[in-house]
Amino acid sequence: MAAFATMVLAETRAIAQVEAGTWVVAHSMRQTDGTIAVRFQRFMASTSAGSKEYGDWTETSDDATD
Numbered sequence: 001m002a003a004f005a006t007m008v009l010a011e012t013r014a015i016a017q018v019e020a021g022t023w024v025v026a027h028s029m030r031q032t033d034g035t036i037a038v039r040f041q042r043f044m045a046s047t048s049a050g051s052k053e054y055g056d057w058t059e060t061s062d063d064a065t066d
Contacts, residue, residue: 001063001064004063007036011038017038022042024040024041025040025041037059038059038060039058041058
């Protein structure tokens with residue numbers, strides 16, 4: 001687990017997770033404090049209705065987040 005070192009690494013991670021079918025959509029971004037992050041949306045599962053973990057947009061600055 002580590003912070004993204006560059007925007008290119010964050011965007012590469014976003015593309016890889018979408019291509020792997022882990023995330024619906026994703027993009028690299030910079031948070032208001034300058035931290036490099038990825039914003040993504042996980043797939044919704046019928047068993048996760050009402051859960052904020054699936055279907056909602058989520059952000060991570062950790063390069064190992066699934």
